[in-house]
Amino acid sequence: MSAEFEPPHTLSIFLSLCLPLSLRQGQPMYSIPPGGFRHPYPALAMNASMSSLVSSRFSPHMVSPPPHGLHQTGIPHPAIVSSGIKQEPSDMSPSMHARKSPVPSKKEEDKRPHIKKPLNAFMLYMKEMRAKVVAECTLKESAAINQILGRRWHSLSREEQAKYYELARKERQLHSQLYPGWSARDNYGKRKKRKRDNKPDSKPEDFSIRSKKQCVQYLPSEKMCDSPASSHSSMLDSPATPSASLASPAAPAATHSEQAQPLSLTTKPEGRMHHHYSLAGKAPGSSSSSSSSSSSSSSSSSSSSHSHLSIHGSHSTPILSRPIPFASLHHSMLSPPSPYHQAALHSHHALFQSQPLSLVTKHNN
DNA sequence: GCGCCTTTGAAGACC
DNA sequence: GGTCTTCAAAGGCGC
Numbered sequence: 494m495s496a497e498f499e500p501p502h503t504l505s506i507f508l509s510l511c512l513p514l515s516l517r518q519g520q521p522m523y524s525i526p527p528g529g530f531r532h533p534y535p536a537l538a539m540n541a542s543m544s545s546l547v548s549s550r551f552s553p554h555m556v557s558p559p560p561h562g563l564h565q566t567g568i569p570h571p572a573i574v575s576s577g578i579k580q581e582p583s584d585m586s587p588s589m590h591a592r593k594s595p596v597p598s599k600k601e602e603d604k605r606p607h608i609k610k611p612l613n614a615f616m617l618y619m620k621e622m623r624a625k626v627v628a629e630c631t632l633k634e635s636a637a638i639n640q641i642l643g644r645r646w647h648s649l650s651r652e653e654q655a656k657y658y659e660l661a662r663k664e665r666q667l668h669s670q671l672y673p674g675w676s677a678r679d680n681y682g683k684r685k686k687r688k689r690d691n692k693p694d695s696k697p698e699d700f701s702i703r704s705k706k707q708c709v710q711y712l713p714s715e716k717m718c719d720s721p722a723s724s725h726s727s728m729l730d731s732p733a734t735p736s737a738s739l740a741s742p743a744a745p746a747a748t749h750s751e752q753a754q755p756l757s758l759t760t761k762p763e764g765r766m767h768h769h770y771s772l773a774g775k776a777p778g779s780s781s782s783s784s785s786s787s788s789s790s791s792s793s794s795s796s797s798s799h800s801h802l803s804i805h806g807s808h809s810t811p812i813l814s815r816p817i818p819f820a821s822l823h824h825s826m827l828s829p830p831s832p833y834h835q836a837a838l839h840s841h842h843a844l845f846q847s848q849p850l851s852l853v854t855k856h857n858n
Numbered sequence: 859g860c861g862c863c864t865t866t867g868a869a870g871a872c873c
Numbered sequence: 874g875g876t877c878t879t880c881a882a883a884g885g886c887g888c
Contacts, residue, residue: 615866635883
């Protein structure tokens with residue numbers, strides 16, 4: 494029923510969640526990409542200002558008042574796609590009914606609309622900036638674009654990042670309001686992600702050797718795209734090896750933010766996109782990991798192309814297992830994950846700028 | 859046509 | 874509690 498087009502509670506939720514947002518004050522938070530925009534919460538996109546507040550995750554046809562439009566529940570979430578992954582919710586009859594049936598059969602489960610995860614801050618940033626980078630760099634491959642965006646992300650000011658953190662937080666809130674029962678776990682396995690190294694005969698060091706292309710090498714010098722390239726290049730290829738920086742106790746005051754912050758460090762061994770350092774008591778170059786340019790990712794035996802940096806061992810021998818994005822180094826280590834920690838962050842700003850390479854090592858208590 | 863690549867962040871799973 | 878894994882977006886490319 495279209496009568497439910499605008500569930501009051503939904504609107505109020507949206508308003509309470511999103512309107513206070515002091516995003517996009519100078520510029521549109523989400524520029525409209527060539528292909529049209531996708532709105533995260535189309536049902537809530539009542540007006541221009543609102544729609545521009547939230548990220549875009551739905552195709553235009555979703556944004557404009559759909560003929561059959563909204564689900565009976567009146568809460569068509571952008572994150573909803575029909576069973577298949579990466580599908581546009583064309584005939585969407587969203588989510589809610591998935592949750593209505595308490596014990597869905599397997600068949601129903603397959604039909605169950607796919608409620609996507611809310612975008613995190615970086616994803617929101619990417620969505621906004623992708624087109625820009627594509628235009629600037631004439632790059633098309635997302636892998637390359639994402640590399641650039643990743644570095645740009647870290648070059649953002651605290652305030653700028655905070656905007657996205659805040660938006661992401663609100664998105665999560667809204668998402669949870671709309672889908673109280675939803676869990677990220679619901680989407681597990683729906684992506685048919687890459688096959689892990691669970692092949693019985695795959696050696697530990699094999700999993701890093703992909704027959705497919707490693708990834709797109711983005712050439713910084715060719716374009717004005719992203720100067721940081723040179724910086725991280727110098728940063729990570731520099732004598733100051735990751736281990737050196739790892740050894741740095743770093744961010745003494747960042748006690749709070751150390752929690753569960755995925756640490757990343759991507760190195761760019763000449764000509765390669767990255768390889769992974771494993772510092773678990775071994776030198777980066779020793780044995781499995783970075784000895785060759787074969788982009789060996791030793792990390793954990795089961796780790797994928799991006800496992801997290803984990804610092805463990807005797808609390809003094811950090812292990813770097815996640816590909817460490819050049820610029821992300823300092824961010825991961827020094828910057829709080831969210832605006833919630835901005836205060837503390839603020840005090841670290843100077844350090845952040847002057848000490849790009851440093852890791853927060855866990856000190857045993 | 860599916861999956862990988864690549865990025866960061868959030869959250870679930872696991873130990 | 875700490876670590877690991879998966880997924881979210883995106884589009885070119887390999888198989």
